[in-house]
Amino acid sequence: MTSPWPAALGPLLYELDPGLQAYFGDLPAGTTGLGRGTFDVVGTPRRWLWPFLRLVANEGIAVATWQKNVPFTVYNRPDPRRRVVRAERQIALMTGTWTMVDAIAAVGPGTTLVDDLGRHRRLRVVLEPTVVDGALVLRSTAVGIRFGLIRVRVPNAVAPRVKLTERFAAGRQHVSVTIDLPVIGRIYEYSGSFEYVHLRSSRRA
Numbered sequence: 465m466t467s468p469w470p471a472a473l474g475p476l477l478y479e480l481d482p483g484l485q486a487y488f489g490d491l492p493a494g495t496t497g498l499g500r501g502t503f504d505v506v507g508t509p510r511r512w513l514w515p516f517l518r519l520v521a522n523e524g525i526a527v528a529t530w531q532k533n534v535p536f537t538v539y540n541r542p543d544p545r546r547r548v549v550r551a552e553r554q555i556a557l558m559t560g561t562w563t564m565v566d567a568i569a570a571v572g573p574g575t576t577l578v579d580d581l582g583r584h585r586r587l588r589v590v591l592e593p594t595v596v597d598g599a600l601v602l603r604s605t606a607v608g609i610r611f612g613l614i615r616v617r618v619p620n621a622v623a624p625r626v627k628l629t630e631r632f633a634a635g636r637q638h639v640s641v642t643i644d645l646p647v648i649g650r651i652y653e654y655s656g657s658f659e660y661v662h663l664r665s666s667r668r669a
Contacts, residue, residue, distance in 0.1 A: 467491045468547040468570035472577045473593055473600075481598035483632030487660055488600065491549065494664070497540030501636065501658025506534050506555060508652050517652070523582035524565040526652055529557055538658065543567075577602065586610050589626050599631035622646060635659075 469488040470477055480488060491497060507529040508517070514528035521527045535556040540549050546569070553564040566581040581587040590606040604626035607618045618624075622645070629640045640655035 467542060467549055468568055468577060469549075471547050471570040473595075476593065476595045479595040479598070480600055481632040483635075483637065484598070484600060484630060486662075487630070487637060491540070491542045492662060495542075495662045497538075497549075497660060498663050499538040499540075499637070499658040499660040501536060501656055503534040503536055503555065503654050503656035504532060505656075506531050506557070506654045508650070510651065513651055520582070520586070521562065523584060523586055524563055525582045525587055527555070527557070527562045527564075529559070531557055534656075536656070536658070584610075588615065591626070591628070599629055602626075602628040624651070 509530045517528035548569040577591040588608040591602040607623040636657040643652040
């Protein structure tokens, strides 16, 4: 088993729409998952947040923008040593290609998923999965920030709420990610659709 998803989802994997099971099932050894599509929206229209987002853009966590109809390519690569999938999303913004990176793992027994975002894994989000009408829904239960060797959990009262929904319709996979802060509301999002295949080589297409 090279993917964290079957380990975390367990029987829930088979409640997913069949079009999603290839994406969240086990990645065949020696393959890379490749998705190509378009984001309907990326970023936030709240421009006062952009200076804060620029601080994490170089890390590959979030980008200071608000754009529509943005082409993107995603590469999913399993770590052969453990149940981790490393993802790289190349997003073709008007200002140039920006890359978001993260690594998602199944941690411990049960259905806990841990997503480490950024090139240096500065941000960690703990996610709880559910399946609703064949779609996968992930909601954050904890958020942590790493400073050097120390990781600090953000208090729940002020922690961002992350929600990810993946569904399958009309032959395409649809993804929606929203990030909200208590009191402030929506601070970041991206959503769109793509087609996905497994490549027999780790080389990019």
